[in-house]
Amino acid sequence: MAPTFKFAAMSRRAAITAAALMATAAIAGCSQKSGGAAEGDMALGAAAGAKVTVVEYASVTCSHCAAWNKEVWPEFKAKYVDNNKVRFVFREFPTPPQDIAAAGFMLARCAGDDKYFDVVHAIMESQQEWMNGVPPRQSLNRIAQGAGLSQAQIETCLNDKEGVAALEKRIRAGIDAGVTGTPAFYVNDQKVVDSSLAGLSAAVDAALAK
Structure with a gap:
């Protein structure tokens, strides 16, 4: 069995940021919109500027997110994403245990854009x-x-200060x-x-019909 990675201080820092921000989520300002483009968005389906954009805020450690990913996502993807009817945007919102969620999201990004969703889905499946x-x-x-990352690359990824800062920025956004919990859909x-x-489908179809 391959040795597990030493958990990096940087991923713990991101976890602390996530926990602190989640604690104040109930009183956070809601001035920003959720559906417009945001820095760091990971998307599938239609291109930016599509008539309909669906945004999901989720965490790889959220059991409800994992259930939605298993039970709803395949049909939703086939119905709206694979045929470019909508732009599907996934946004990272770490939930407890935040250290695992933060590390998971960082590793997914380090795996590359072409493997990002595969890694995120695999981590959700691993909750079992x-x-x-x-x-x-x-x-x-x-x-x-x-996903192709060596042990050294895993350690480098989890100690990437810029990666942690970017994740913290996405959490704040x-x-x-x-957003106060996951999964959240817009x-x-x-x-x-x-x-x-x-x-x-009711919400998407109504938006498409406008």
């Missing part, structure tokens, strides 16, 4: 392993190596947008409470 006693850090290490800036396929 954690429930069965596998240390989350071991799962992250396995997934990162499977989510708080400023009024269709053209309008929050959609019903995240089922039917609920999201």
Whole structure:
């Protein structure tokens, strides 16, 4: 078995930032919109400027996010993303344990844009392993190596000051947008409470019909 990585201080710093900001989320200002383009967005489907943009704020350590990713995402993707009907934007919003979430997001970005979503989805799927006693850090290490990162690259990634600063900035942007939990969905800036396929489809179809 490959050795698990030593958990970097920089990823812990990002976790501390996430925890501190989450603690104040309930009283954060909501002046910013959620659907417009933001620095660091990871997107699939239609190009920027599409008629309909769906934004998901999620965490790789959020069980509800993992459930949505497993149960709803495949059909939603086939219905709207693969055919470029909508632009789907994924935004990182680390939830407890924040150190694992922060590390997971950093590793996903270090794996490269072409592997980002694969890594994020794999980490969400690995939550089942954690429930069965596998240390989350071991799962992250396995997934990162499977995405082509060497042990040295993993350590470099988790100690990247610029990467941590960028993640902190994305967390702050989510708080400023009024996000208080995950998963959170917005269709053209309008929050959609019903995240089922039917609920999201109703909002997306209405936006497409305008």
